Amino acid sequence: MRTTESEEEPAFQEPETEEEPAYDPWVDDTPLRYRNLSEIYASCHSCIVEPENFDEAAQDEAWKKEIENEMNMIEKNQTWELVNRPFNKPIIGVKWVYKTKLNLDGSVQKHKARLVAKGYA
Template sequence: MQFNDDSNDAVQIVDQPARISTRPRKPPAYLSDYDCPTLSSANTSCCTPYPLHSYLSYSNCSDSHTAFCMSLSATIEPTSFKEACQHDHWQQAMLAEIQALERNKTWSLVRLPPKKRVVGCKWVYKTKLNADGSIERHKARLVAKGFTQIEGMDFFETFSPVVKLTMVRFLLSVAVSHNWFFTPA
């Protein structure tokens, strides 16, 4: 778009067509060891440049695995709150998440200190599937946008109360091998 000022009072907007490159396209050199069809050899009438059915076959898979794979591509998860609000099952999932956060006392309402910013949040949606491809449940998570925080200003230390089961097993095996005993305080 260009703005042409023909007079002092009126501004006219002139649309120009998008420029299309005439430079020949070629794949990157690091892909020369792989069989990668280029855009020019792909079927241009299809909306997908590399349709999976051209490269994969479900003929050797079991019926349940094929059904599971088909259900993965048939399931559409919302990417925004506005999209999720249009479906009752996602509204129920968000309500269940809010109730779980309140039941676990995840947060408490406090006044915002002066010169501090609020850390925003976002809904993340995931459809949980059974092994046969049927929908087990719809899961909604309310997550904080921690990437907006600045170290030393918004937070001073980090704390993540997460432990992997392999670490618990390791510590128990070390304790048993050294005959350590737990004595409650």
Template structure:
């Protein structure tokens, strides 16, 4: 049993959970709301980077709201990304859709996302090419 444990430790990228906890004995604070995040300049920068990427990628455009439609709101999600040694790599802010506001039978099957992934675009193009 001991040899198996030692063999597992020699594989690159595998560590015991207890080793990770010893190295990462730090308290990490991630804001729960936009108001909390706006008090810290690091989170303001992260939010600015997210908004600039949304504008750069032309992810969405601002339009007038149709009278008969309900607006699906967005929220900010904040995460701290860590390096392998548990030091802070970057502050990451994401603007996400509150999809739980959708109504079954009306807009429930519609997918709303402020960011489309490259592999999703590739998949759609592959299916389109395959079907002529």
């Protein structure tokens, strides 16, 4: 049986066009910025060392000032008072926590010293 030209399939078919891919929030298309090692080293010019105990903090004037400020606030707010040791009660100790707050450029904004109770004891 013979077919006419209009009934025959064309020899060449155009490929179907793909749709634009949907936006994927997990794909980051932000271009990467590369920096020289000298730029990285320049931003790491300071090393912040916080004291690990009271003896270390007491050797630095900035930390001594913050310790005094914290003690003044405790007294002002009447947070707690020092009493004689009760023999029939467990003792809850305290410890100093030291933190150095930084500015965005890495410079020291302030030192913070906090006296905290060892609530887990």
